[in-house]
Amino acid sequence: MKMKRHLYILSALLCLPMLSAAQSGVAERRSALLDSIVKGNTTLRALRQGVEAGKAGMETSLRLPDPEVGFSYKWGAPAGVPAVKGVDVTQQLDWGVLTGRRRRLAQSGAGKLEQDYRISLRDMLAEADRIIVNLTYYNLLCDELKRRLAVAQEVMSLCSKRYERGDLNAIDLNKIRLNTTLAQTELKRALSERQSLQFDLNRLGGKADLAWNDTVYAVPALPPLDELRSDIETASPELAAADAAIRQEHDRLRLTRTEGLPNLSVGYTGEYIKGERHSGVTIGLSIPLWGNSRKKTAESRALLALSEMERADAAKRLETNLMKRYASARNLRQTADKLTEDLARADNAHLIRRSLELGQISLLDYLLEISFYYNARTQQLEAERDAQMALVELWQLIDKE
Numbered sequence: 495m496k497m498k499r500h501l502y503i504l505s506a507l508l509c510l511p512m513l514s515a516a517q518s519g520v521a522e523r524r525s526a527l528l529d530s531i532v533k534g535n536t537t538l539r540a541l542r543q544g545v546e547a548g549k550a551g552m553e554t555s556l557r558l559p560d561p562e563v564g565f566s567y568k569w570g571a572p573a574g575v576p577a578v579k580g581v582d583v584t585q586q587l588d589w590g591v592l593t594g595r596r597r598r599l600a601q602s603g604a605g606k607l608e609q610d611y612r613i614s615l616r617d618m619l620a621e622a623d624r625i626i627v628n629l630t631y632y633n634l635l636c637d638e639l640k641r642r643l644a645v646a647q648e649v650m651s652l653c654s655k656r657y658e659r660g661d662l663n664a665i666d667l668n669k670i671r672l673n674t675t676l677a678q679t680e681l682k683r684a685l686s687e688r689q690s691l692q693f694d695l696n697r698l699g700g701k702a703d704l705a706w707n708d709t710v711y712a713v714p715a716l717p718p719l720d721e722l723r724s725d726i727e728t729a730s731p732e733l734a735a736a737d738a739a740i741r742q743e744h745d746r747l748r749l750t751r752t753e754g755l756p757n758l759s760v761g762y763t764g765e766y767i768k769g770e771r772h773s774g775v776t777i778g779l780s781i782p783l784w785g786n787s788r789k790k791t792a793e794s795r796a797l798l799a800l801s802e803m804e805r806a807d808a809a810k811r812l813e814t815n816l817m818k819r820y821a822s823a824r825n826l827r828q829t830a831d832k833l834t835e836d837l838a839r840a841d842n843a844h845l846i847r848r849s850l851e852l853g854q855i856s857l858l859d860y861l862l863e864i865s866f867y868y869n870a871r872t873q874q875l876e877a878e879r880d881a882q883m884a885l886v887e888l889w890q891l892i893d894k895e
Contacts, residue, residue, distance in 0.1 A: 531622050532619070534699045537614075541611055541614050544607075548603070556591060557591065561584060562761075563584075564581070565579075566580035566582075577768070582776070583762045584761035584778070585759060587757070587758045595745065599748075601745075602738065606741075609737075612734065613731040623713060623886045624883065627882045628879070629688065630706070631876075632688040633706075635875055642868060643681055646670075647674055649673075650670050650673075650674045653666065692704075713882050713886055716824065723816065725892075726812065726892060727809075732808050732812060733805070736809075737805065740801045743794065743798040743801045750787070756782060758780075760777055762775060826881040827881045843864065846864055
């Protein structure tokens with residue numbers, strides 16, 4: 495699926511030749527940042543250690559039990575009867591170990607642990623992508639607010655000169671001063687939010703030197719729905735984990751059936767009396783009289799049926815989430831594109847500024863018009879962020895690796 499994702503990204507870049515170089519570079523920086531987070535994330539390290547500990551625990555059941563050795567000494571009576579010395583060595587045989595079914599269960603259990611780790615890794619990468627999207631948005635917003643503040647300061651300088659000439663009253667001058675203060679406040683708030691997101695990024699990466707300063711979004715583009723539906727069966731970590739659980743329960747059922755065979759033990763026994771030796775082999779066999787093995791087999795069958803039902807439920811939920819998230823991503827993408835197109839056609843910021851300088855509009859009209867334009871521009875930035883965030887939610891259904 496990794497190759498598929500690269501093909502989706504490449505297709506999107508070919509459709510946008512003027513932006514391909516920038517987007518290619520930002521995609522590489524995103525990939526490098528995610529790799530750094532995976533290597534440094536303390537939660538992932540702990541989860542990986544848990545996987546290794548779980549595998550090690552499964553290995554402990556893959557050997558035969560230790561043999562038992564017994565010694566006995568029996569005094570003779572009455573006096574003169576020689577003592578009897580005894581030696582017994584017994585080895586319990588485990589059919590699960592001898593047939594290899596216990597090892598296969600351990601292997602399928604290890605596979606289940608790996609798939610659970612894969613889900614955690616996918617979720618952590620999705621969280622990182624959300625932070626990257628929000629950081630990109632705030633980088634764009636901060637640049638926008640810096641431009642607004644610069645314009646507000648220029649207009650305030652212009653109005654101050656007009657006030658000194660007597661062409662502007664104190665009320666209007668205070669309005670423009672308040673407008674500049676509001677621009678400064680918005681910028682400080684956005685810078686604070688961006689800094690908070692940087693802290694979140696550093697927390698994920700386990701170090702304090704991670705940063706994301708790009709103003710181009712790096713989330714892979716929206717692929718065709720048919721391609722996603724055809725590939726998601728093998729690309730979903732949840733389905734892979736459900737399949738691993740089914741394999742584990744299959745192996746557990748086979749092992750339970752094997753353990754239902756009579757237990758067998760072999761050994762050596764010997765008795766030594768003065769002048770005499772009696773030695774030979776011993777064989778022990780359990781009798782499955784009370785039906786415990788049948789109950790364990792029935793339990794294993796029930797667990798297998800449960801895992802198969804859970805797999806079917808996971809597939810249904812995945813299909814529903816795919817359709818829902820794809821529709822959301824597509825609609826938000828269309829909304830963002832439409833707003834960007836309309837805003838480009840209706841960009842009157844320079845005309846409004848020029849009209850104020852020429853005295854063609856009042857200061858109040860200027861503030862109303864520029865506020866309307868700024869509000870539309872902010873909504874356009876938010877719409878683009880929402881569209882990118884919807885892509886993150888869509889890609890979360892699919893393995894990032």
